Amino acid sequence: MYPERPAGIAFGGDYSPEQWPREVQEEDMALMREAGVNLVSLGMFTWALMEPERGRYEFGWLDEVIDRLHAAGVSVDLATPTAAPPAWFVAEHPDALPVTRDGIRIGFGGRQSACSSSPAFRAATAALVRALAEHYRGHPAVVMWHVHNEYGAPLGECYCEHSVRAWQDWLRHTYLDLAALNEAWGTAFWGQRYTAWSQIDAPRFNHTVVNPAQRLDYARFSDGQHREHYILQRDIIKESHPDLPVTTNFAGTVNCKSTDLWQWARELDVVANDHYLRAEQPDNHIDLAMSADLARSVAGGKPWMLMEHSAGAVNWQPRNLAKRPGEMRRNSLAHVARGSDSVLFFQFRASRHGAEKFHSGMVPHAGTGSRQWREVLELGADLRRLDGVRGSGVAADVAIVWDWESYWALELDWRPSVDLTFRERVDAFYEALWREHVTVDFVHPSADISGYRVVVAPSAYLLTDASAKNLHRYVEAGGHLLVSYFSGIVDEHDAIHPGAYPGALRELLGLSIEEFHPLREHETVATTAAEGRIWSERIDLAGARAVQRFTAGPDAGHPAVTRHDLGAGAAWYLATAPVTGLRELLCEVLDRAGVPRPRDLPDTLELVRRGRHVFLINHGDEPVTVEGVTGTGALDGARHEGSVTVAAGGVSVILEDHP
Known part of the structure; x- marks a missing residue:
């Protein structure tokens, strides 16, 4: 299930209006119209605003924003804000804070700061999501739902008391009897044999190596607990919005080690992936291509969503390099070439406060006079010309x-x-x-x-x-x-x-x-x-x-x-x-x-076929001529009879006469 709206390739990103006064929000609406933004993710980390105290819900501020977006022609991917539990919840339930493998209970103030196994966290999640879903039942701007944020990153495994109890229940369900568990884990080694389920702790830090079979099962269990937390929210949303797609965003398919995405894909209506260049890595566009190919594969070959990437530099790598001229365009269109029906960013407007204030936005701190904003406008125009790509597939031998x-x-x-x-x-x-x-x-x-x-x-x-x-x-x-x-x-x-x-x-x-x-x-x-x-x-x-x-x-x-x-x-x-x-x-x-492939092309040239469209992305410093392509340029309308020359650092997309 893919959102019916927007009709073309989705363009936009995470929007945090709660960080800005009304006059800036109104300016944002005008800028979105100018850029051709048609979808934003909204509400990602706003639990404290939606529910300032237990059971008291305040959606009025969000109503105003959603209505304003709808009037501007922008659809909403409405998020559940459960990746950022509010201070009042943590004060009431400090035991919901996760515990690391070496026994440290984390503090409040980050994100993913509640254990997915905590009964109190699950109950609070269910109450909030039910109120949110019922409140926005039938709202014409809401076209899909976005649960939580980047499960597994940074919280993969938790070792709190709630996790241990859930772990023991998981083991009972998985192995049925202790003899089967002892056999599977080889507990005869180092005298680890168990005679009661209550004896089995989480595989905490030890001064030597812990049973690898136990640690492998704990990885399966931990991933499953996060998935249960997602399913809890999805099923509540579906009660009020049975016809809208529900998803969650993966923290980069190739980098999300703690999350078995083959298992997760079965629970999602549409696969959504985040990707951020490893800025200092040479040829990092290859890692980008691999992430996109893996997202498409997890989606079973169906179109997927690029839910987040960056317009420029990020804020969390050792050295956060800005993107060079044309790089954002190449990055974005490479994702589209490999199956994405969206190009969404974190975030629309760069933040002034908090840990991510040096993370780029579609609207940077430098404002609309910047090269970055000009490239955003150009990209929006490109994507409108590529509407025909939406829904098509990518073949691989x-x-x-x-x-x-x-x-x-x-x-x-x-x-x-x-x-x-x-x-x-x-x-x-x-x-x-x-x-x-x-x-x-x-x-x-x-x-x-x-x-x-x-x-x-x-x-x-x-x-x-x-x-x-x-x-x-x-x-x-x-x-x-x-x-x-x-x-x-x-x-x-x-x-x-x-x-x-x-x-x-x-x-x-x-x-x-x-x-x-x-x-x-x-x-x-x-x-x-x-x-x-x-x-x-x-x-x-x-x-x-x-x-x-x-x-x-x-x-x-x-x-x-x-x-x-x-x-x-x-x-x-x-x-x-x-x-x-x-x-x-x-x-x-x-x-x-007998695998067919183009010959005699430089390995700086990326060539991908998606349906009838041939994407040619030149990551090199010299123009490249590609033979054997006949059709019309989807971006510039130029006619090509048998060959296409791609400018240095440029992108050509050709609608072939014959697939």
Whole structure:
């Protein structure tokens, strides 16, 4: 379910009128009309204003703002303000404040400052949301609802007394009896066997490592508690607004480690994502593309919403770099290219007070005479010209396996190397594919992957037997699978799969691993075609053949890259982290699988097809000519017969004559 209004691409962002006097609010309405703003998120952190004391609701100030927005032609994404409980609630229920893993109860004054397991917090949430939803039943300006804000960031896990009680209930429901729990957690190790549910505490800080299976389950439990808090609000809203979509905004799909978005997507009417550039990271537009692709994938390929990004600098990174001329436009249109039907910012007008006063806004502190405001006006005009993009899809021939449970498990304590991180391998493979101009979907390892020519599994450390069989069927049916090292190692309880590594994938890959040989910091090993770092291992072939071999290091002479022809497809395996050669290996797999892609384009040029629209985004300092594109420029109306030249730092969107 996507909001029916606004009719075109949604443009606007978070609006905080409560921070401004009436005359500024009236100026904002005029500026919104000038820019073409058609949707704002409203009320995000205003619980203290909506309910200044328990049970006394004051919506009059909000009524005035919503009516004013409606008169200006701006629709409202109405938020529930539960991410910022008021001081009176905390004073009444100090036990609702979250407790950190090392036992510190946080104080009041931040956000996400109440535990999702707290009965008092849930009761207060339900009362407020019911009053808010009933009050705005049928209001023509309200076109969708926005629950809470960025679940899981910064509050992922809480260790308070309410969480522990809910945790014990969750364990009873999940395992049914203690014998099953003791078996799943391997509690015979270190004498941890439990004989009563009440003995099981949260996995608090310890002077040594805590049971990893317990910590993995606590991550599942904690994420589920936040989701219950969302569902509580969603269901109350639906009582009064059954036809309006309800969502919550993810704190950046690729950065929201504590939140299993495959699970969350089942509960949302529309997926909404926030993305902020890592300002100091070179080529940070690639991370942006990955976040957008993951948002689209979590949405099941349907259009999604860019709920927040920045017009300029943010305020919370070590060094908050301003965006260069044209960068905001490239960022915004890249999200649209990859499936977003909205371009929304945090925030409309930059704040004067509080922790985020140095965060940019569509209207910056410098005002409407600034370059930033001029670029906002230009972007609004661009988006109005792209109305025809809304609702169309993005096709991909290649998928990358992404599983949040594997993410959690891989980064627990005492793995073979501190360099084993989930994102390191995923980022490397994604970047190589991006530079090859290959559009990528992300998939859960148990999903239907039969429609992809190539599937890449960079960080599949945790892999269930069912998911391993799914990958096996994919290859036998003609798919090409590329697996990176330290995959298929443990099951859903972080227990080693029986037998030699890589347990769940031995038969599929046609090999076994005798021993891991992690590399020292800065150490590299050579192969017959490349150079690797982080990892090496001793592979014994059992049906696969060696494509590359190590020529140096602890496994010199042994396979470094293998291929196992199985059924109609092939399973490839990579036993190191290439410093060089990853892109070349991927090209070999892509070519064997027949994946079409443009050739001879610089890797600073981003090319994405969405429906009949071809988005060409030039992140380089030189113009680029793209061959093989015939159609009409959606932004400038220019006709192109077989080629398009994209200016340095520019964007061209072509409506092709034939899809």
